[in-house]
Amino acid sequence: MSLQQKINRITDILRRDDGISGAMHYTEQTSWILFLKFLDDYENEKANEAILSGADYTPTLDDDHRWSVWACPKDANEQIDHLQAKSGDDLTGYVNDELFPYLRKFNNNTQNTRSMAYKIGAAFTHLDNKIASGHTLREVLDIVDSLNFQSDAELFELSQVYEGLLQNMGDAGGYAGEFYTPRAVIRAIVEVIDPKAGQTIYDAAAGSCGFLIDAFEHIKKTRQQLTANQWDFVVKDSFFGFEKTSLAYVMGMMNMILHGIESPNLFRANTLTQNIRDIQEQDRYDVILANPPFGGKENPQIQQNFPIQSNATELLFLQHFMKTLKSGGQAAIVVPEGVLFQTNAAFASVKQQLLEDFNLHTILSLPAGVFLPYSGVKTNVIIFERKGGTQDVWFYECEPAQKLTKNKPITDAHLQEFVELYQTRATTDRSWTVPAAELKKDYDLSAKNPAKQVDIEHQTPSAILADIQKTHAATADLIAELETLITPA
Template structure:
């Protein structure tokens, strides 16, 4: 049975449970089981490394709460010890009343000064927002037995699992509603990361992290193997350590998204995600200093929401539109010479009322807004049909001109026909050269500053309405008049016959 088949089997089993309702639940419950199996393999690996180096390793979990003791205890011949393996009500009682309270207690350690980069801190941060929703202990027994066959000490299996986990998160997004709020289609994420080209020692930030798709994709882009193919060299030890521990930063407001994002990063190989739960917009951006800023910002902030006046006071240009507040936050948190790519709804580009105009004026005058990618409608279906754009800007002086690229698939995007890597391939290829094509064009910042309407208006489409000479216009009018006159005569004759 392949790893994908094992995970599919787990989700099928969970769907039958009375405590599970929908993709959000079975993804959440699969996640905590996978995480605890991963943690056990991780600690076994650390113990083996310690033995080889002659050092001691103190496991994070005590013996009683480690996977090999409670989840799948083994006999001497390596088979499941049926005498010690709990099931039914005994398993449910243990998980709900002993295991989860124990894991949640790590949150107290996190609150009282544990190293934020330690696994103790991460476990506490994750499990304070999780509960076991699997109603049947027999169902959970089946799930544990399958999870036990996974090997997180295998690089190949870890890589495959990271891909499978992404598909679970996508299923949550496809389910629509709440889950779709924090899942950005991976072809869009991949195209943005390739265009931005993040470097191994750059700090990368997403203030609306969701399931951390941008951060994970940036890590995948910079990981040793892809990195070697891209540049012809391996990561240095400094770069490798920075990637695993210090490179990726984010905030997420909702507890479920925070848990999914944290696990997504860990299961992809980011050992110490710098992800924090909280509403980014409660920060007063006037207090942000250069030390608080990031080299690269990649984000798809929530749009369509409204913020209270108290939150708006944290921003020099006040608005109740969350997307406009997030854009100000990103502008303020970008380091000097830093790069940003932000997904925003079309409305931000064309609205020119006071707040929108002021923010866009600052963006054009104090940042280099060099590229706008116009995405087709339907990218975020079924969660939202709103048309969106990606703004690429740098903190490197004002804007001279903006290169637009209009992504326009031949077929309308739907839930079953989503955007693909092929749709965005040409954009990635042209990003650095900024060529003019039927889908791309350049507009001067001076022209845009006339009304601060930044919406994409493809001049190639306007060629279809060529201006005719006055004499040709008169000929067309006379031709149409003759057609209309002839039709009127026919109608008049028909009426006369009756």
């Protein structure tokens, strides 16, 4: 059975459980089980490395709560010992009443919030076992036990399969949409930003961590050129994020680990509760990649954390990103169309600061339908650097030949020309440059393709008057003709 077939089998098993309802549930439940199997393999590998180097290694979990003890104990032939393995009510009772409370206690260890122990506690604080049947859980555990997280090839394949589960959640629409930004959009943004080893990369609305993971994969291409210390920095100290919702936090944590980021610096918190006035240079990042939530409203208490107050979530996030970008750093942020065209006091003030204190050099206008089925809002990607001010803004209008739908999503091909033109900022039928001075007149930054503008012929007043008189005379003649037709003889 292939790895994809195993995951599909798990999904089919969970679908018939009374406690599972929809893609969100079976992805969540698959996640915590995969996480504990990964943790067991990870700690076994660390223990073996310690033995070879003559060092000591203390596992995070105690012996009673290791996967190899409670989930899938083995016999002398390294086969699952079904006489010792729990099932039915014994299994669900153990998981609900003993395992989960034990794992949640790690969240109390706040001395090192970047430790594996803290991340375990943080994840399981927001998780519950929703699998109602212990027999169902037993089937799933047996399948997951056959996965090998110590194999780079299998770990890579599993990461791809897991991405498919997350996409299914996004395709389900509604609440699940917050987890999934179309990967074609992410890949194009990461390609043009070109993050490098040694940089810190940040997403304050991480969701399933698609931006951070793609940035990691991009840097991973240069792994052979890096020293051991440089690579250690990449997998442990490069990627940072915050996520507000508990389920998205768990999905993102698992997704990063499955892709090879050993110690994700992902934290569950509402980013907007941070007062940006307190942010110092040491709190800033080299690269910011994000698709923050839009359309939400924040209360006055949250708004107090920002110099320019607004109840629009997207405007608050934009101020946060501007404040957390390092000097010389670069950011690419997905924003709704309203951020660009609205010119009320708050929006105009933020955009004034963006144009004057940052180099807003690129705006990618995405087509409508990119985020279907869970949002039809038209969006853009703004790309800026924290150096100097804006001189010119290069616009690119992505306009597929066919309308995007849930079943016909945006693809890499739709954004290929944007990626190719990005460095040269060439002018084409889809791209153009606007001086910053022109944009500062009203701070409307929405894309207005000059190639589509219709030239209007401006007539002289005398010519306009002649046209009016001509039209009036023709109208009078028509009325007279109608009167002759309706007047009795």
